[in-house]
Amino acid sequence: MTTADFWEQRYASTQVWSGRVNQTLAEVARGLVVGSALDLGCGEGGDAIWLARAGWQVTAVDISTNALERGRAAAEAARVPSGRIEWVAADLASWRPAGTYDLVSACFLQSPVSLPRTEILRRAATAVAPGGSLLIISHAEMPPWANDHHHEHADFLGPAEEVAALGLDSRDWDVVLAEVRERDAVGPDGASARLKDSVVRARRARND
Ligand SMILES: C[S@@+](CC[C@H](N)C(=O)[O-])C[C@H]1O[C@@H](n2cnc3c(N)ncnc32)[C@H](O)[C@@H]1O
Secondary structure (H helix, E strand, O other): OOHHHHHHHHOOOOOOOOOOOOHHHHHHHHOOOOOEEEEEOOOOOHHHHHHHHOOOEEEEEEOOHHHHHHHHHHHHHOOOOOOOEEEEEOOOOOOOOOOOEEEEEEEOOOOOOOOOHHHHHHHHHOOEEEEEEEEEEEEOOOOOOOOOHHHHHOOOOOHHHHHHHHOOOOOOEEEEEEEEEEEEEEOOOOOEEEEEEEEEEEEEOOOO
16 A cells, blocks of 8 residues: 555545644744744644644645645634645655745654655755754654554654754754653544653754
8 A cells, every 4th residue: 555545545534633733833833933834744734724823824745635635624614814824735755845944843744654754854854944943743652542554664763863863963953852742642543542752843053
């Protein structure tokens, strides 16, 4: 099964995620100057919609058109001004950002099917504008509702491993956050669990 087929099927019939913003993303974004944002693997758009409502100009990319359709509908329902979110259906394995962004985020960009995650994140770092932030939030360990396929493909990196994998040049980047945060969550099938998130934020130096 291809990556696109897997995710299209995953999103085919019912809403998968809560539709709410990831709390850590909201906390970080509240401390930033509003500008342009790139949301990698945006899913059904919970983060993109929250950012857009907070005034960000958002480019939201996902491989699943089903997920993007749900995101578009949710944005309309939330009265997000038209044009505030550009929804892009693309495989991040080959997609190249056209410009630079004040915030590039990847929230739970993890997949039980093939995903060149490190390559995507390294490329995404090059799309962070001077003074901008790269924010990566991910499962530091497998959520209980993930199936065994996750063992084969998904990367569950702690913050230090994530930072090392990014290979950021310390002359150009400051890692301002690299920690594990715990939170209570409810999975797609209604089961509750306490999860460990790896949170990494790196800030790119300004040009001046
Ligand atoms: C675990 S979900 C996270 C969704 C969302 N960011 C969130 O926090 O709820 C991972 C997302 O990455 C997307 N994805 C996986 N592989 C991808 C790829 N190669 N290119 C683009 N999107 C991809 C999936 O379609 C899915 O929406």
